[in-house]
Amino acid sequence: MLEGVKGVLGMGKSSFSRRDFLKLSGVTGAGLGAAALLAGCGSSSTSSSGSSSSAAADSGVKIGISIWSSTDALGKLSVDICKTAGDVLGIDTSTVVDQGHVSEQVTASAETIASAGCQGMIICNSADSEMTSVINTCDQNQMYVAQFYRIISQDSSPDVYSVAQNSQYYVGAVHEDEVANGTKLVELITADNDDAATDELKKGSRMICLEGWTVGDSTFALRWQGYKAGIEEWNSAHPDDQATLTDPVYANTSSSEGASVTQQFYNTYPNMDGLIVAGGGGDPLVGSVGQLANMGLTGKIRVVSTDFLDDLEDQLKSGGMFAESGGHFCDPLYSLLLVYNACKGTDGYVPSSGDFGLEIKFPYIYVSSVADYQDYEKYFVEDDPYNSDEIKDLATKNFDDLKSAAESLSIDDVKQRHNK
Numbered sequence: 493m494l495e496g497v498k499g500v501l502g503m504g505k506s507s508f509s510r511r512d513f514l515k516l517s518g519v520t521g522a523g524l525g526a527a528a529l530l531a532g533c534g535s536s537s538t539s540s541s542g543s544s545s546s547a548a549a550d551s552g553v554k555i556g557i558s559i560w561s562s563t564d565a566l567g568k569l570s571v572d573i574c575k576t577a578g579d580v581l582g583i584d585t586s587t588v589v590d591q592g593h594v595s596e597q598v599t600a601s602a603e604t605i606a607s608a609g610c611q612g613m614i615i616c617n618s619a620d621s622e623m624t625s626v627i628n629t630c631d632q633n634q635m636y637v638a639q640f641y642r643i644i645s646q647d648s649s650p651d652v653y654s655v656a657q658n659s660q661y662y663v664g665a666v667h668e669d670e671v672a673n674g675t676k677l678v679e680l681i682t683a684d685n686d687d688a689a690t691d692e693l694k695k696g697s698r699m700i701c702l703e704g705w706t707v708g709d710s711t712f713a714l715r716w717q718g719y720k721a722g723i724e725e726w727n728s729a730h731p732d733d734q735a736t737l738t739d740p741v742y743a744n745t746s747s748s749e750g751a752s753v754t755q756q757f758y759n760t761y762p763n764m765d766g767l768i769v770a771g772g773g774g775d776p777l778v779g780s781v782g783q784l785a786n787m788g789l790t791g792k793i794r795v796v797s798t799d800f801l802d803d804l805e806d807q808l809k810s811g812g813m814f815a816e817s818g819g820h821f822c823d824p825l826y827s828l829l830l831v832y833n834a835c836k837g838t839d840g841y842v843p844s845s846g847d848f849g850l851e852i853k854f855p856y857i858y859v860s861s862v863a864d865y866q867d868y869e870k871y872f873v874e875d876d877p878y879n880s881d882e883i884k885d886l887a888t889k890n891f892d893d894l895k896s897a898a899e900s901l902s903i904d905d906v907k908q909r910h911n912k
């Protein structure tokens with residue numbers, strides 16, 4: 493099975509698709525975005541299975557990967573895209589540490605990767621506080637480091653941010669633009685859409701309920717900031733047609749709580765015509781969509797969310813979902829390219845003390861119709877968004893051009909490149 497996944501990712505094409513992998517992994521209702529699968533992290537383990545290719549053995553560049561899990565669906569795809577790039581570029585990516593998002597194991601992973609003789613590492617940490625130890629280890633071992641699916645918060649963690657600023661080995665971070673994601677979803681849920689699945693869904697929502705997942709979660713806080721900004725933008729532009737967004741009610745990461753929260757919303761706001769399910773791994777959304785169906789409200793209330801459902805195409809057809817945003821697994825690829833160029837000494841990539849480091853914000857992928865979903869499935873699920881030649885090209889770009897390439901990633905972008 494794993495060889496088939498490698499084939500899809502560019503190591504010789506195979507009929508085994510990412511969709512096959514996700515289904516065989518038993519992932520139902522889970523998104524491909526970072527938030528979608530981080531809740532199910534496993535225990536720590538280390539893999540060091542030799543160079544990813546003979547070219548890697550000759551290059552002298554070895555980059556380790558610290559990740560919550562290399563065996564769940566998103567983790568496996570994240571590691572495999574890095575190994576694909578390793579084969580293309582001659583990077584040894586054989587050192588992979590599964591740290592389960594356990595803080596002690598996250599910090600220890602940097603020591604493990606350094607002891608393996610790596611010149612660089614990429615990491616998906618679980619908390620900003622862990623990065624102080626990780627960066628200090630990298631400084632001591634003269635090993636470059638970049639984050640993926642994460643960035644240190646200057647506001648929430650100023651001391652850790654300062655450690656990154658003062659490091660000559662912290663290269664930067666690649667993560668999704670959560671605020672823009674929230675703003676876009678509100679734009680979609682409030683706007684009229686004559687192509688909606690049912691007549692009730694053609695009119696934009698005005699009484700919108702917000703389902704969060706965990707109090708204090710930084711990712712949710714950023715999405716919520718975007719939702720509020722979107723509402724403010726709508727109300728400023730439409731003084732006679734105001735939209736209301738409730739405070740969040742939290743469903744954690746279970747479908748049963750998602751269902752309960754949705755029932756609670758409808759009991760409190762019988763005029764609700766919109767529901768934002770912020771995320772939480774997909775299960776809360778499954779519960780919310782199921783509860784609306786049980787209540788006979790499918791196709792009557794617009795539902796938008798972040799985390800792609802496994803049956804999203806069917807839900808878009810029925811009106812169970814109005815629109816959805818989802819991530820992809822290109823964050824670690826770009827993080828790897830940052831560290832690779834730092835290891836090579838490429839101008840603009842080598843950090844200097846006093847600078848925080850490089851930052852790339854990825855846009856989410858937005859799906860608001862069956863046609864959108866079919867294109868997403870074709871260009872992101874069944875195939876890889878970048879081929880070998882495109883990975884080589886990305887690796888030679890200066891940072892500004894690399895950042896622009898990331899920011900332009902979309903269904904239309906991949907479609908245009910693949911159909912040239």
